[in-house]
Amino acid sequence: MAIESTLLIVKPDGVRRGLVGEILRRAEAKGLTIDALELRVIERATAEEHYGEHRDKPFFSELVDFIIGGPVVVGKLSGESAITCWRTLMGPTDPVDAPPGSIRGDYATVIGENIVHGSDSPESAARELKLFFGG
């Protein structure tokens, strides 16, 4: 048990579909605290760094083009086990496998448009929060 912080992104598909309020509601209802929140368009260089672990994957350029293709909401969520709690609320990466009740299970059908991001480890969270909020 530990207080953690994690990076939340409501991806362009989530913003376009008007799901920002519903996604933030779920985070707050769980008990996570919104410590930072901003609507922005991500720069290409920032997106390439954020998704650096996927640089050699065949879907990398599609992934970067998608995440910079419209406004997103970036936020910092904090609380007890926030990283794992937020990943559980999001559901698995592929919405086909995501159970009803999870965000991806309730609102998405394809892996390339899966509505939300959450850091996957304490190391990723630290790196991503620094990249988007400077520390």
Ligand SMILES: Nc1nc2c(ncn2[C@@H]2O[C@H](COP(=O)(O)OP(=O)(O)OP(=O)(O)O)[C@@H](O)[C@H]2O)c(=O)[nH]1
């Ligand atoms: N088109 C396509 N996109 C993929 C595939 N695998 C992953 N992605 C996309 O790449 C993103 C990053 O992949 P991962 O980091 O492994 O998944 P994740 O941690 O659940 O998702 P993020 O929170 O966005 O990082 C996913 O959210 C998907 O949108 C794939 O096989 N095909």
Ligand SMILES: [Mg+2]
């Ligand atoms: Mg990831």
